[in-house]
Amino acid sequence: MFKTVKNRSYYPNDFNVLDIDLLKKELNSLQQFEFTSFDEYEKWIYKVDELMAICEEEYARCYAESTCDTENKDIQEKFHFISNEIFPMIAPLSNEIDKKFINSKYLSKLNKNEFQIKIRDNKNSIELFRKENVVIDTELMNLNQEYQKTMGSIMIKFEGKEYTPQQLDKFLLDNNRELRENVFYAQRKRFKKEHNKISEIFIKMFNLRNKAAKNAGYDNYRDFRLKELGIFDYTAEDCYGLHKSIKEFVLPLKKDMSEERKKKLDLDKLRPWDMQVDIDQKPPLKPYKTTKDLVDGVANIFYDLKPLFGDNLKYLNENNFFDLDSRKGKAPGGYMMPLKETGAAFIFMNGANKHDDVITMLHEGGHALHFLQSKKLKLKQNQMGPSEISEVASMSMELLGIEGLKYFYKGDDLNRAKKNNLERMLDPFPPIAKCDSFQHFIYTNSDLSIDDICDHWEQLNDEWSTGIDWGGIEDKTRFGWQHVGHFFFSPFYMLDYAIAGLGALQVYKNYLENKNEGINQYFNGLHYGGSKPLPELFNQFGIKFDFSPKSVEPLIKSLYKEYSKY
Numbered sequence: 322m323f324k325t326v327k328n329r330s331y332y333p334n335d336f337n338v339l340d341i342d343l344l345k346k347e348l349n350s351l352q353q354f355e356f357t358s359f360d361e362y363e364k365w366i367y368k369v370d371e372l373m374a375i376c377e378e379e380y381a382r383c384y385a386e387s388t389c390d391t392e393n394k395d396i397q398e399k400f401h402f403i404s405n406e407i408f409p410m411i412a413p414l415s416n417e418i419d420k421k422f423i424n425s426k427y428l429s430k431l432n433k434n435e436f437q438i439k440i441r442d443n444k445n446s447i448e449l450f451r452k453e454n455v456v457i458d459t460e461l462m463n464l465n466q467e468y469q470k471t472m473g474s475i476m477i478k479f480e481g482k483e484y485t486p487q488q489l490d491k492f493l494l495d496n497n498r499e500l501r502e503n504v505f506y507a508q509r510k511r512f513k514k515e516h517n518k519i520s521e522i523f524i525k526m527f528n529l530r531n532k533a534a535k536n537a538g539y540d541n542y543r544d545f546r547l548k549e550l551g552i553f554d555y556t557a558e559d560c561y562g563l564h565k566s567i568k569e570f571v572l573p574l575k576k577d578m579s580e581e582r583k584k585k586l587d588l589d590k591l592r593p594w595d596m597q598v599d600i601d602q603k604p605p606l607k608p609y610k611t612t613k614d615l616v617d618g619v620a621n622i623f624y625d626l627k628p629l630f631g632d633n634l635k636y637l638n639e640n641n642f643f644d645l646d647s648r649k650g651k652a653p654g655g656y657m658m659p660l661k662e663t664g665a666a667f668i669f670m671n672g673a674n675k676h677d678d679v680i681t682m683l684h685e686g687g688h689a690l691h692f693l694q695s696k697k698l699k700l701k702q703n704q705m706g707p708s709e710i711s712e713v714a715s716m717s718m719e720l721l722g723i724e725g726l727k728y729f730y731k732g733d734d735l736n737r738a739k740k741n742n743l744e745r746m747l748d749p750f751p752p753i754a755k756c757d758s759f760q761h762f763i764y765t766n767s768d769l770s771i772d773d774i775c776d777h778w779e780q781l782n783d784e785w786s787t788g789i790d791w792g793g794i795e796d797k798t799r800f801g802w803q804h805v806g807h808f809f810f811s812p813f814y815m816l817d818y819a820i821a822g823l824g825a826l827q828v829y830k831n832y833l834e835n836k837n838e839g840i841n842q843y844f845n846g847l848h849y850g851g852s853k854p855l856p857e858l859f860n861q862f863g864i865k866f867d868f869s870p871k872s873v874e875p876l877i878k879s880l881y882k883e884y885s886k887y
């Protein structure tokens with residue numbers, strides 16, 4: 322695990338935020354501090370900002386440790402202590418500190434450029450804060466932990482060996498159809514054992530979220546959550562509009578692609594286990610032998626785009642900021658965690674020698690680049706920014722990295738890999754719209770049972786079908802939502818991927834038109850973190866924040882054209 326580097330201006334290195342009494346005393350003294358000048362006020366803001374960054378990193382470290390080892394009791398206890406003791410203690414005091422910041426007579430003297438987002442967000446959180454929701458947040462965090470633990474502990478016996486679900490996934494790329502089918506059923510059989518448990522966890526979360534929204538005076542959790550996420554630059558109506566555009570412009574392409582797959586694989590019916598195998602029946606791409614090869618290859622790609630990008634990745638690798646292998650007891654998925662105190666980024670994933678791993682590494686690497694450039698912003702709260710923009714940074718790298726796939730493949734494999742990166746950009750749009758639409762529905766209809774939730778999920782699967790035949794499979798797609806981690810740990814963190822995807826397509830278009838200028842614009846955008854409203858942040862990347870049908874259609878068309886070249 323990585324080491325925290327203490328870069329502190331206001332607190333001594335031995336100031337330990339896990340000492341709850343010490344932290345409480347400090348927060349109280351910040352809350353009671355009386356400024357006698359603008360200078361004191363400004364200094365106070367940066368001091369609070371530093372303390373929050375120290376707390377965030379302590380949490381990030383603990384989260385990272387707990388996902389790397391879901392079975393380690395000490396780490397789970399520490400995580401529990403932070404979620405159940407530290408956070409609930411901080412929340413009300415932090416709300417008081419926000420109020421002190423907003424209500425100061427010096428507020429109007431602050432540099433608008435630097436503080437506009439902090440002012441907007443603090444006003445928003447003061448408005449939403451309810452003391453009784455602090456307990457609910459803690460419960461939600463604990464339930465999410467339980468979900469992660471349940472999913473992380475799943476091992477599947479297959480042909481005499483034990484696999485994590487991620488390790489088993491690679492057989493779905495195999496040309497042996499019977500093997501794929503067996504793997505599919507082995508996974509389903511194992512997951513089925515957890516359906517009830519996960520349903521129980523989810524319904525508790527669902528009810529708690531609805532209650533939190535009511536406490537804050539909202540009719541439904543959807544409206545509360547969009548506000549809590551600080552979404553100011555688009556509305557629920559805009560979300561529905563984007564669902565519609567995706568259905569109109571992307572879904573028919575996906576149906577065509579399924580039809581072509583069926584034809585090429587010479588099948589009567591396209592079954593769920595036929596979707597990942599190579600369409601020309603070629604063996605799965607094997608991009609690397611060791612994790613070191615994976616890191617070196619991606620570092621080469623980064624170096625070619627901009628030497629600094631390569632240096633950034635190399636620095637993180639050499640200082641233990643990566644945990645990339647899949648192993649038992651490790652939580653599923655991949656993420657990048659910004660470490661605001663150390664000024665570095667932690668990357669987590671479950672590598673299993675698949676092409677997906679290369680894409681994940683490009684993606685998480687893009688997040689890391691974003692954080693590392695935006696850490697130059699003095700106010701740490703401005704670093705990184707919301708997902709609509711941070712995903713532009715990461716998804717763009719999946720496209721900008723296409724040329725550099727030559728470091729992993731040659732000849733025909735290289736073309737397959739390139740095509741795969743483009744397909745992976747197109748693929749998520751329909752499921753994202755489906756998942757977002759699912760959340761809009763369930764969180765605007767509060768009295769739902771698990772059966773209602775499953776029913777609606779199945780209905781959406783029909784609506785968004787690309788032609789896969791689920792006939793004869795018990796429960797069909799009914800419990801598929803249980804695999805979408807975002808529904809558990811971060812509701813409504815979903816459509817932002819589509820919004821960002823459209824941003825990434827524009828970044829790629831700029832790059833294809835003029836490589837130097839394209840990279841310069843991308844690099845420029847990385848520096849602004851979340852310090853401005855979304856339309857302005859997009860502009861810094863040289864792209865437009867616009868997801869109306871007239872801008873979605875040409876972007877999707879040009880992606881499909883690029884895809885059809887291979």
Ligand SMILES: [Zn+2]
Pocket residue numbers: 684688712715
């Ligand atoms: Zn991401």
